Amino acid sequence: MKRSVAVIGKGDAFQGSPDYEIAEKIGFTLIESGYRLVTGGLKGVMEAASRGAQSASRHQEGDVVGILPGSEKKEGNPYLDLILPTGLGIARNMIVAASDAVIIIGGGAGTLSEAALAWQMRRLLLAWRGEGSGWGARLADKPLDGRERFPGLEEDRIFGFDTAGEAVSLLQKHLKDYL
Numbered sequence: 001m002k003r004s005v006a007v008i009g010k011g012d013a014f015q016g017s018p019d020y021e022i023a024e025k026i027g028f029t030l031i032e033s034g035y036r037l038v039t040g041g042l043k044g045v046m047e048a049a050s051r052g053a054q055s056a057s058r059h060q061e062g063d064v065v066g067i068l069p070g071s072e073k074k075e076g077n078p079y080l081d082l083i084l085p086t087g088l089g090i091a092r093n094m095i096v097a098a099s100d101a102v103i104i105i106g107g108g109a110g111t112l113s114e115a116a117l118a119w120q121m122r123r124l125l126l127a128w129r130g131e132g133s134g135w136g137a138r139l140a141d142k143p144l145d146g147r148e149r150f151p152g153l154e155e156d157r158i159f160g161f162d163t164a165g166e167a168v169s170l171l172q173k174h175l176k177d178y179l
Contacts, residue, residue, distance in 0.1 A: 003175065004065070005030050006038040006096050008114045009105030010134055018131050019106040019127060020048040025164035031059050031075070031166045034172030038099045039091065040114075041066020041076040041083060042172035045105045066097045093117060096123070101126065101175055103167060106134025106164030119144040124178040125158040127169050153177055 007026055013019035014017045015025035027049035028039050037053045038072030039046035046066070053064045066080040071087035090110060096102075101124040102117055111136045116123055126139035149156050159174065161167040 002034060002036040002063075002100070004036045004099040005171065006099035006102045006114070006118075007045060007049040007105065008096060008111050009100060009107040009136060010132075011040075011042055011044040011046065011107075011110065012046045013048060015043040015048070019045055019128075019134070022128055022130055022164065023105050024046035026167055027054075027064075027161060028056045029164040029168050031056035031063055033172075034058070035064050035168075035171070036065065038067065038096060040096055040110075041068040041080055041123050043077060045107070046106050047077035047079060050077055054079045054081075059175035067092050070077045076149065094128075097123065099122060100179065101171055102146065103138040104128065105130075106132045108134065111135050111142065115139060116144060119149075119158075123134070124133065124171070124175055126170055127158045127160055128167075129160045129162055150177065 010019045013088045023045040025051045027066040064081040066076045068085040069092045073083045076083040097114045102118040125135040129140045139158045143157045159170045
């Protein structure tokens with residue numbers, strides 16, 4: 001079974017920006033490594049990750065899923081295989097955060113809400129340490145709060161990473177502890 005990994009982050013990241021570039025590399029690397037990509041389906045980091053995923057040689061139909069806040073499929077970015085318009089607005093963040101793992105790249109309040117939901121649902125979280133003032137860099141290498149989510153699990157935190165390869169290595173190393 002393919003595990004689902006959500007990529008969340010800056011919705012207004014533009015092509016050529018550091019956030020967009022790392023998201024595109026992560027999308028590509030996730031699919032090449034046998035994962036399924038889940039995003040909020042819109043622009044910015046979501047589009048970049050979807051675009052990267054589509055370009056992977058191991059990409060198969062259904063590997064790139066967009067969970068849209070609105071009720072129109074046309075709102076989704078052009079790189080999605082499966083478009084799920086929810087009509088839920090920001091409440092759709094709960095669905096995105098329910099993925100097997102969540103990767104944070106920059107982002108504002110919406111990204112923080114998804115990260116907090118994923119943390120409360122005891123999901124594995126990874127965060128890009130890269131440049132910018134987004135939540136990803138601020139949360140990397142820290143627990144989101146003081147709760148003990150998994151008694152006996154010493155390394156429970158939001159794992160920081162610098163490259164797409166490092167993110168997938170962290171997934172491979174830690175995902176089993178969070179399933």
